[in-house]
Amino acid sequence: MKKIFVLVKKEWEEVFRNKLVIFSVVFMPLLFAVIPLGILYGTVNADLSAIQSEFGPMLSMLQDACGSLEGIQCTQLLLLQQFLVLFLLMPAIIPITIASYSIVGEKTTRTLEPLLATPITTAQLLAGKALAAALPALLASLGSFAIFAVGTSMLAGSEVAGRLLSPLWLLGIFVVGPLISVTGVSLAIMISSRVNDPRAAEQLAALLILPVMAVFLGQMFGAVVLDQSLLLSIAGALVIVDLALLYFAIRLFQRETILTRWK
Amino acid sequence: MNTLDTRRIGIFLAIAFALCWAFAAVIYATGGLIDSPEILPGTGITLAVALLALGCMWSPAIAHILTRVITREGWKDLWLRPNTGRSWFSWVLAWFLPGIITLLGLVVYFSVFPAHFDPSLSPLQGLLDQAAELAGQPLPFDVWTVMLIQIGQGMLLAPILNGFFTFGEEFGWRAYLQPKLMPLGFRKAMLAVGVIWGLWHAPIIAMGHNYGFGYPGEPWTGILAMTWFAIPLAVIIGWLTLHSRSVWPAVIFHGGINALGGIGIYMLQMEAPGLNSLLGPVPTGVLAGLPSALFAAYLLWKNGDVGGAMTDVSRETSPKAPAPSATDAIVAQGLTKRFGDLEAVDHLDIKIPVGEVFGLLGPNGAGKTTSIRMLAALIAPTEGEAWVAGHRVGEDDTALRKDIGILTETPGMYEQLSAERNLGFFAQMYEVEDIPGQVERYLRMLGLWGRRHEAVGGFSKGMRQKLAIARALLHEPKVIFLDEPTSGLDPEASRVVRDFIEELRGEGRTIVITTHNLDEADRLCDRIAVFKSKLLAVDTPNALRRKLFGRSVVFHLAAAQEAFANALRQKTYVHEANLRGDKIVVKLDDPETHNPELLRELVGLGADVQFVGEIRQSLEDVYFQLLGAQGVQA
Numbered sequence: 028m029k030k031i032f033v034l035v036k037k038e039w040e041e042v043f044r045n046k047l048v049i050f051s052v053v054f055m056p057l058l059f060a061v062i063p064l065g066i067l068y069g070t071v072n073a074d075l076s077a078i079q080s081e082f083g084p085m086l087s088m089l090q091d092a093c094g095s096l097e098g099i100q101c102t103q104l105l106l107l108q109q110f111l112v113l114f115l116l117m118p119a120i121i122p123i124t125i126a127s128y129s130i131v132g133e134k135t136t137r138t139l140e141p142l143l144a145t146p147i148t149t150a151q152l153l154a155g156k157a158l159a160a161a162l163p164a165l166l167a168s169l170g171s172f173a174i175f176a177v178g179t180s181m182l183a184g185s186e187v188a189g190r191l192l193s194p195l196w197l198l199g200i201f202v203v204g205p206l207i208s209v210t211g212v213s214l215a216i217m218i219s220s221r222v223n224d225p226r227a228a229e230q231l232a233a234l235l236i237l238p239v240m241a242v243f244l245g246q247m248f249g250a251v252v253l254d255q256s257l258l259l260s261i262a263g264a265l266v267i268v269d270l271a272l273l274y275f276a277i278r279l280f281q282r283e284t285i286l287t288r289w290k
Numbered sequence: 291m292n293t294l295d296t297r298r299i300g301i302f303l304a305i306a307f308a309l310c311w312a313f314a315a316v317i318y319a320t321g322g323l324i325d326s327p328e329i330l331p332g333t334g335i336t337l338a339v340a341l342l343a344l345g346c347m348w349s350p351a352i353a354h355i356l357t358r359v360i361t362r363e364g365w366k367d368l369w370l371r372p373n374t375g376r377s378w379f380s381w382v383l384a385w386f387l388p389g390i391i392t393l394l395g396l397v398v399y400f401s402v403f404p405a406h407f408d409p410s411l412s413p414l415q416g417l418l419d420q421a422a423e424l425a426g427q428p429l430p431f432d433v434w435t436v437m438l439i440q441i442g443q444g445m446l447l448a449p450i451l452n453g454f455f456t457f458g459e460e461f462g463w464r465a466y467l468q469p470k471l472m473p474l475g476f477r478k479a480m481l482a483v484g485v486i487w488g489l490w491h492a493p494i495i496a497m498g499h500n501y502g503f504g505y506p507g508e509p510w511t512g513i514l515a516m517t518w519f520a521i522p523l524a525v526i527i528g529w530l531t532l533h534s535r536s537v538w539p540a541v542i543f544h545g546g547i548n549a550l551g552g553i554g555i556y557m558l559q560m561e562a563p564g565l566n567s568l569l570g571p572v573p574t575g576v577l578a579g580l581p582s583a584l585f586a587a588y589l590l591w592k593n594g595d596v597g598g599a600m601t602d603v604s605r606e607t608s609p610k611a612p613a614p615s616a617t618d619a620i621v622a623q624g625l626t627k628r629f630g631d632l633e634a635v636d637h638l639d640i641k642i643p644v645g646e647v648f649g650l651l652g653p654n655g656a657g658k659t660t661s662i663r664m665l666a667a668l669i670a671p672t673e674g675e676a677w678v679a680g681h682r683v684g685e686d687d688t689a690l691r692k693d694i695g696i697l698t699e700t701p702g703m704y705e706q707l708s709a710e711r712n713l714g715f716f717a718q719m720y721e722v723e724d725i726p727g728q729v730e731r732y733l734r735m736l737g738l739w740g741r742r743h744e745a746v747g748g749f750s751k752g753m754r755q756k757l758a759i760a761r762a763l764l765h766e767p768k769v770i771f772l773d774e775p776t777s778g779l780d781p782e783a784s785r786v787v788r789d790f791i792e793e794l795r796g797e798g799r800t801i802v803i804t805t806h807n808l809d810e811a812d813r814l815c816d817r818i819a820v821f822k823s824k825l826l827a828v829d830t831p832n833a834l835r836r837k838l839f840g841r842s843v844v845f846h847l848a849a850a851q852e853a854f855a856n857a858l859r860q861k862t863y864v865h866e867a868n869l870r871g872d873k874i875v876v877k878l879d880d881p882e883t884h885n886p887e888l889l890r891e892l893v894g895l896g897a898d899v900q901f902v903g904e905i906r907q908s909l910e911d912v913y914f915q916l917l918g919a920q921g922v923q924a
Contacts, residue, residue, distance in 0.1 A: 033718040037704070044706045137702025141761060144666055144698070145719040146691040278378070283669040287629065287660075 034155030056171035118208035121164035126215035309349035314493035350462020384539035388546030395578035399570035448549030484524030488517025522586030619800035624674035649815035701758030705747035720765035752783030848898035
């Protein structure tokens with residue numbers, strides 16, 4: 028365990044010297060918190076009927092979620108609901124830069140062989156790399172959510188903000204988000220250990236956000252309703268996928284192949 | 291040839307048999323398997339079940355542990371590593387093969403005795419009827435659905451659920467007895483384990499386990515049938531264990547067989563004439579066990595005594611290779627590495643004593659780096675064995691890596707981190723106790739202390755190389771591998787590195803160096819090996835010179851004449867004497883003894899001898915001579 032945290036610390040010392048990484052860890056979560064708040068701000072003095080005519084069919088589908096909320100507050104909540112996916116997207120996007128560089132970066136700097144020559148197991152190595160990528164993303168996502176919740180409370184009142192602590196949101200932020208992060212990080216590390224170029228790793232790993240984007244767009248177009256049961260199903264599927272990915276990440280990390288075939 | 295450890299085998303068997311048979315005696319004395327008292331009322335768990343599952347089945351594991359304790363064997367080679375990555379195929383087979391061979395066994399049995407098959411599954415239906423009566427309503431499943439569920443859970447879930455109990459047996463039979471019998475070879479070892487395992491069941495077979503009562507020749511034929519069944523099973527499970535180098539696939543397989551063994555009973559027409567439990571339908575029957583017997587026969591035929599999985603096995607059990615002595619830092623025996631068709635290292639045999647500086651010389655692509663990587667447990671040998679710093683390569687590589695230091699061919703550093711932080715990180719990975727002290731020590735020794743806070747990205751190649759050497763030494767390894775330590779360095783940096791290696795030699799460390807700098811190897815190495823995929827020669831540089839070129843003395847004369855050379859050629863100990871300008875070059879074995887006489891001879895003939903010297907062949911001459919000879923052979 029100690030070696031894992033030693034590796035995490037070293038990774039952070041390295042990657043956080045990179046401005047692009049700092050940008051992705053700090054700026055993106057801020058942006059993802061501010062965008063929905065900006066839209067929310069736009070609804071504060073908006074004409075309710077105009078909004079309802081714009082989003083009418085979708086709002087009627089989601090009306091059950093409002094419960095005791097009525098009028099503009101219900102509309103605001105339903106608008107905010109659309110942005111839950113953004114908070115699921117963050118844990119997937121943010122660690123990709125770090126994770127995709129993790130193994131291939133060691134290859135390019137020729138530090139992988141000395142590192143593999145130390146008494147570290149493959150599982151420890153990959154766990155260290157994965158945690159180094161996932162933890163900042165999760166912390167940034169939680170920070171972003173906190174800003175979003177406080178902003179919502181200020182703009183739409185505590186009643187609407189309180190709904191952000193509903194099982195749906197908590198499930199998304201605290202369960203599905205981390206699971207998506209593990210998926211992204213595992214895949215990125217798998218890719219990173221198989222390619223020779225950090226850019227290739229990053230580009231391939233970036234494709235991972237497509238399924239999350241598909242859910243986001245599906246929701247925007249009314250094709251998908253992100254409710255509690257769907258999130259639970261996604262969480263269940265992700266647990267299986269993540270376990271399989273972690274297993275294959277270790278299986279695919281062939282020390283010998285990496286050392287002998289990579290030039 | 292490695293011999294059987296008969297003492298430990300004897301102790302193990304005595305404990306395993308004594309324990310299990312003692313439990314069997316208790317079962318017999320308390321009503322046998324059928325009339326055993328219930329220990330947890332209402333659960334159906336009898337004293338016999340408890341003693342069988344927790345006592346008898348665990349007796350081989352207890353015997354394993356006790357034998358190690360009694361004989362002070364230590365705790366290596368426990369076969370507990372899952373090795374799923376190494377042999378996932380064994381795991382898949384272990385999980386599904388029991389179901390496949392059991393179902394095939396049923397097909398065989400009911401094909402021979404179709405009248406014994408009851409399509410209504412009456413025995414199972416009877417159980418379901420009881421359950422429905424207890425529930426007070428009909429059950430929502432038909433009997434075949436329940437059978438399929440039973441088969442499904444038997445194939446998927448039961449191997450794990452039964453694992454606790456089957457581990458007790460497998461940790462003894464497969465993780466201890468089998469490796470101990472491997473010096474007999476695969477076939478004999480598997481057969482021996484099978485027979486022992488089968489006979490171990492004798493008392494409980496005699497009490498009706500597996501075959502019941504009333505079969506012809508009871509109980510001796512039952513014990514014989516059980517032994518007959520145990521042999522193929524020992525072959526299959528043994529092969530899975532050897533293939534995966536882990537006991538866990540054996541645990542899974544055994545759990546699966548135990549879970550599925552009984553399903554044939556549910557298909558049996560109980561009233562049919564000619565029922566004989568010695569034949570089936572449970573897989574312990576001779577007929578129902580036919581698929582496992584055929585598969586085992588195939589494995590015995592395919593593996594023979596040395597083939598297939600045996601390569602892996604020999605590394606775990608070392609039936610042939612003797613352990614190195616305490617004075618050997620490195621021993622390699624037949625170490626081979628193939629990459630596809632390319633034989634990078636071909637049966638390397640070396641022995642390097644503790645404290646020696648050993649040079650590995652050879653052209654690019656000769657396999658030097660591959661050899662070092664194998665010895666440093668970075669890549670696995672295709673064949674052969676090696677011990678480094680007391681560890682067998684491939685056994686516990688993490689422990690091995692703690693005891694070695696390696697300067698890789700192209701040593702990288704974390705460019706954005708400081709020199710101090712780079713070393714600090716690796717010191718933590720090597721679990722060095724006094725990290726600041728060790729980092730300071732080596733940075734000072736290599737003249738980098740003043741630059742310790744600077745990012746390594748700004749370091750020259752020489753400074754990086756020195757830092758990489760420091761990294762390899764931080765944890766005070768017993769054996770150090772230096773792969774081209776002065777490659778690409780300027781003369782000054784090369785000298786610093788060479789002096790440092792000299793210091794290390796003074797500390798009594800074992801050092802293996804690969805280099806293209808032959809002069810450097812000549813100066814630093816106690817012995818050198820010239821290597822091009824295979825070992826061409828290994829000895830001290832001077833011994834190699836003598837072996838290849840003999841010894842030559844040159845007499846510098848004021849004016850040489852052929853007559854002088856002729857006179858020297860008359861001496862029986864002179865191999866050659868050649869006139870070269872004003873010099874006479876004489877080849878002979880022992881210049882220290884014969885030079886004075888030769889000198890007197892020349893002076894007597896009137897030669898004006900100016901001085902005498904020995905011609906010393908360079909290591910480069912030796913190197914090219916050896917490689918040239920190898921080229922001619924090729």
